[in-house]
Amino acid sequence: MKKILTLVLVSVLGGFFTLSTYKLFIEKDNYTELNQTSVLTPIAVPVNYNTTNKNLTAESTIDFTIAAEKTINTVVHVKNTTVNSGQITLEDLFHGRRYQRQQIGSGSGVIISPDGYIITNNHVIDGAQSIAITTNHNKTYKAELIGADPKTDIALLKIDADENLPYTTFADSDNAKIGEWVLAVGNPFNLTSTVTAGIISAKSRDLLGGNTQSFIQTDAAVNPGNSGGALVNTNGDLIGINTAITSQTGNYVGYSFAVPSNIAKKVVEDIMEFGNVQNGILGITGSELNSKSAEKFGVNETEGFYVNEVLENSGAHRAGLISGDIIKQLDDINISKFSDLKGFLNTKSPNDIVNVKVLRNGTEKVFPVKLLKNSTIDFPVIGLLKEVSKSELKKHKTNYGLKISRLNNTYQSYWRKNGVKEGNIITAINDIKLTSIEDVEKILNNRSNDDSLRIELINSKGEKERYNFR
Numbered sequence: 001m002k003k004i005l006t007l008v009l010v011s012v013l014g015g016f017f018t019l020s021t022y023k024l025f026i027e028k029d030n031y032t033e034l035n036q037t038s039v040l041t042p043i044a045v046p047v048n049y050n051t052t053n054k055n056l057t058a059e060s061t062i063d064f065t066i067a068a069e070k071t072i073n074t075v076v077h078v079k080n081t082t083v084n085s086g087q088i089t090l091e092d093l094f095h096g097r098r099y100q101r102q103q104i105g106s107g108s109g110v111i112i113s114p115d116g117y118i119i120t121n122n123h124v125i126d127g128a129q130s131i132a133i134t135t136n137h138n139k140t141y142k143a144e145l146i147g148a149d150p151k152t153d154i155a156l157l158k159i160d161a162d163e164n165l166p167y168t169t170f171a172d173s174d175n176a177k178i179g180e181w182v183l184a185v186g187n188p189f190n191l192t193s194t195v196t197a198g199i200i201s202a203k204s205r206d207l208l209g210g211n212t213q214s215f216i217q218t219d220a221a222v223n224p225g226n227s228g229g230a231l232v233n234t235n236g237d238l239i240g241i242n243t244a245i246t247s248q249t250g251n252y253v254g255y256s257f258a259v260p261s262n263i264a265k266k267v268v269e270d271i272m273e274f275g276n277v278q279n280g281i282l283g284i285t286g287s288e289l290n291s292k293s294a295e296k297f298g299v300n301e302t303e304g305f306y307v308n309e310v311l312e313n314s315g316a317h318r319a320g321l322i323s324g325d326i327i328k329q330l331d332d333i334n335i336s337k338f339s340d341l342k343g344f345l346n347t348k349s350p351n352d353i354v355n356v357k358v359l360r361n362g363t364e365k366v367f368p369v370k371l372l373k374n375s376t377i378d379f380p381v382i383g384l385l386k387e388v389s390k391s392e393l394k395k396h397k398t399n400y401g402l403k404i405s406r407l408n409n410t411y412q413s414y415w416r417k418n419g420v421k422e423g424n425i426i427t428a429i430n431d432i433k434l435t436s437i438e439d440v441e442k443i444l445n446n447r448s449n450d451d452s453l454r455i456e457l458i459n460s461k462g463e464k465e466r467y468n469f470r
Helices: 002-040 054-060 064-074 090-095 261-274 291-297 315-319 338-345 390-395 412-417 437-446
Strands: 075-085 100-111 117-120 130-134 140-149 154-158 181-186 194-205 215-218 230-232 238-245 256-260 284-288 305-310 326-330 353-360 363-370 376-379 383-386 402-407 425-429 453-458 464-469
Touching: 064 075, 064 181, 064 194, 064 230, 075 117, 100 238, 117 261, 140 261, 154 261, 181 238, 194 338, 215 238, 238 261, 256 261, 305 315, 315 363, 326 338, 376 437, 402 412
Parallel strands: none
Antiparallel strands: 075 100, 075 130, 100 117, 117 154, 130 140, 140 154, 181 194, 181 230, 194 215, 215 256, 230 238, 238 256, 284 305, 305 326, 326 353, 353 363, 376 383, 383 402, 402 425, 425 453, 453 464
């Protein structure tokens, strides 16, 4: 019996020690190993991409430093100074005093030639009485305004430096792709050039809805003061001039817009050669297609430009375009909305040949169209003015003037009440004789909304009349 109790006691003690050893050493080690496994072992989740995708490898090799180094010394600070008369008091009048006050505005610009030509926005230098340029190396020069185009918001300046300047070359903005990496380079507060990166978010953007713009949209950060700066690709080539942001605060909130380089280049070349912008026109009127307009016109297409009217003797008319055609492509550029068409034509000049692909009755046709010089212009208060032949001017006993092709809707009853109608000749506006559309463009560019308007015309009786509007 004593032996049995001893055996049981030994068995119990052995089991106790065995269990203790397991708890103390073996189970602890297993617990630790499980913890490590749960932390370090990745969880496999299916995703819709291939890990050998070459695009991912390409993105990882993008080097923004190359584009930045090529661009920062070509972007300059632009300072414009205007002098305004302060409010005059009775005491000032009594003593013959008149105070003048300086207003200073600033922006950015891009050097585009070694001899000092600089491109910027028109709104950066608009109204300036003096313009100063400061380079990224803190050298300051006095700039001359060569010319400007308010419609595209592009201006051309010139400085005289004692050495060749670093400059940026134009790229083909038509080749820029949505999703492509870009850099926005500006010199906003004369703090030397700054660089931000983003992608092209969209093309052919029209901000105001007036079918007059065709911007490149990017998410690269652009703030006030960056206007007139460079938008470049990863090679450091210019694809746009930063122009605008959309914001309720006045600061960058995610969207910025640039004038495409092809439009900017065309404006600069025309200013240097002609002193103003020479636009080529197709000679059509119409509207872009969408679901609503497609239903209205009775067509199945929801993208493209629907031709309502082809102007007589225009390039489109001579080439064979007709009402009802749907323009789908100009050269190699797809046309899905009006800003696509407008943006393309803004890069073209009179006498250029454009291959117009249209959809007519379900069949695609291509027409080579010779662009003509614009011969009409819409002038506030009066209406649509048109250039006329010398023989027609002779009938009205004048050798200069433009014909009223259509009266302004708002003032139509006023004009008709005073015996003025379509076909009458406008000979001068604000004492400037009208010999061409360019004369009217210059008047519009130099006129503010508050300026008075003096109109000289030849009425239906062949009599000269003058009208003043304030």
